[in-house]
Amino acid sequence: MFAPLKDLAADLAAEKTSSEKLTEEALARIGDAKGEGGRTYTDVFADAARAEAKASDALRAAGVVPSPLAGIPISVKDLFDIRGRVTMAGSVARKGEPAADEDAPVVARLRAAGAVILGRTNMTEFAFSGLGLNPHYGTPKNPFDRETGRIPGGSSSGAAISVTDGMAAAGIGTDTGGSVRIPSALNGLTGFKPTARRVPTDGAFPLSWALDSIGPLARSVDCCALLDAIMAGEAPSDVTPLSVKGMRLVVPGTMVMDDMDEHVAKTFEAALDKLSAAGALLEEKPFEWLLEIPASNKAGGFAPTEAYAIHHHLLSRKESAYDPRVATRIQGGAKMAAADYVILSRRRVEIQAVANAATRDYDAVLMPTVPQIAPSIASLESNEALYHTTNLLMLRNPSLGNFLDRSAVSLPCHEAGTAPVGLMVMGETMGDAKTLSVSAGIEAVLGK
Numbered sequence: 001m002f003a004p005l006k007d008l009a010a011d012l013a014a015e016k017t018s019s020e021k022l023t024e025e026a027l028a029r030i031g032d033a034k035g036e037g038g039r040t041y042t043d044v045f046a047d048a049a050r051a052e053a054k055a056s057d058a059l060r061a062a063g064v065v066p067s068p069l070a071g072i073p074i075s076v077k078d079l080f081d082i083r084g085r086v087t088m089a090g091s092v093a094r095k096g097e098p099a100a101d102e103d104a105p106v107v108a109r110l111r112a113a114g115a116v117i118l119g120r121t122n123m124t125e126f127a128f129s130g131l132g133l134n135p136h137y138g139t140p141k142n143p144f145d146r147e148t149g150r151i152p153g154g155s156s157s158g159a160a161i162s163v164t165d166g167m168a169a170a171g172i173g174t175d176t177g178g179s180v181r182i183p184s185a186l187n188g189l190t191g192f193k194p195t196a197r198r199v200p201t202d203g204a205f206p207l208s209w210a211l212d213s214i215g216p217l218a219r220s221v222d223c224c225a226l227l228d229a230i231m232a233g234e235a236p237s238d239v240t241p242l243s244v245k246g247m248r249l250v251v252p253g254t255m256v257m258d259d260m261d262e263h264v265a266k267t268f269e270a271a272l273d274k275l276s277a278a279g280a281l282l283e284e285k286p287f288e289w290l291l292e293i294p295a296s297n298k299a300g301g302f303a304p305t306e307a308y309a310i311h312h313h314l315l316s317r318k319e320s321a322y323d324p325r326v327a328t329r330i331q332g333g334a335k336m337a338a339a340d341y342v343i344l345s346r347r348r349v350e351i352q353a354v355a356n357a358a359t360r361d362y363d364a365v366l367m368p369t370v371p372q373i374a375p376s377i378a379s380l381e382s383n384e385a386l387y388h389t390t391n392l393l394m395l396r397n398p399s400l401g402n403f404l405d406r407s408a409v410s411l412p413c414h415e416a417g418t419a420p421v422g423l424m425v426m427g428e429t430m431g432d433a434k435t436l437s438v439s440a441g442i443e444a445v446l447g448k
Helices: 005-013 019-031 046-061 105-112 157-164 181-187 221-231 262-277 288-296 302-321 324-335 338-359 377-381 384-404 432-446
Strands: 041-044 073-077 116-121 171-174 190-193 214-218 248-252 281-285 364-368 408-412 422-426
Touching: 005 019, 005 221, 019 041, 019 046, 019 073, 019 116, 041 157, 046 116, 073 105, 073 157, 105 116, 105 221, 116 157, 157 171, 157 181, 157 214, 181 190, 181 384, 181 408, 181 422, 190 221, 190 384, 190 432, 214 221, 221 408, 221 432, 262 281, 262 364, 262 432, 288 338, 288 384, 302 324, 324 384, 338 384, 364 432, 377 384, 384 408, 384 422, 408 432, 422 432
Parallel strands: 073 116, 073 171, 248 281, 248 364
Antiparallel strands: 041 116, 171 214, 190 214, 190 408, 364 422, 408 422
């Protein structure tokens, strides 16, 4: 794994390394036949990345450093438009579709900041699962217990493994129901879901217009904050950690701690104990209103309904090219009546108002990002029922933040050498800066 972005930027400034060297290191790992590169990337821009790195070093030598990200190699998810290339979105059904006329805005902003774009990373087909399995391009294996072959989490599966395996210094993913935070949690990374409107989703193949957001997977909160600022078109600045002493944190007693396995339960409790010992004011509140979110989705939900609107023409022509598990979920969106969709949209606003009133006096809401450690790939591939129940379980907690349109960070909170576990820090809508500061303070305590 590469050093944090701030350290890489310092080494570049001190001429201890170069963009060309960092890029070659990443490309070598991608190309290692014994590694996960072939399953992690669907498209590698080797020649372009080398040219970008060379240009970055030349600009730096001339005193031109457009941002702290300049010269650092990163990956982007396979659903972002890249000029002149077809956006496949983890599928083969889009073969023959028109190539993109221009880069997605977030990619253009990363390039303008001087980042070296290494390639596009594997994902669940059309981003429609939290597990990360892909029958077309293979499934990259979680770095924990690689011999068993555990899931990477999804849908930003390749984004996570590109970072854990040093095939990029950071990865850019999307998050519609947890697709940045789930793979971050399962692989021991930090992932950030911003308030959706802050980062433009144009040029990213959509799953759900109502829920899609774009966020980074990286080594630390500070790394995520840098990438987020650039993608949001904001001036990068250092995150100031908020002191944990006196921090008001609330843990919901409803739903989010159900079905935890023993390791996640013990790890989550240990994280809360550390925060309490550091002076955090922890409360548990019922928050029964959380149950209104799954109840409101019973008629169909935003993701399947909007996905069907996006896909129905392509599905009618190329259904056989889809992953059957993905196609089935998309086709389920055809069942929702227009009136039910309108009711859901109104109900979402009402639940958000209740949630805002319930959490406004707290610095953050805490919960396990996902309630279980990464299961084996083989167990999910061979058992259809287990696949679907596990998928719903992985999506359950992080999807609450998408429905509420909250900013949220997943932080690693496990002991070194044990299965990765994520602690989710959920802040307020458009309270992204505070969410990052709170998370940085918690990160400092958990890292001791």
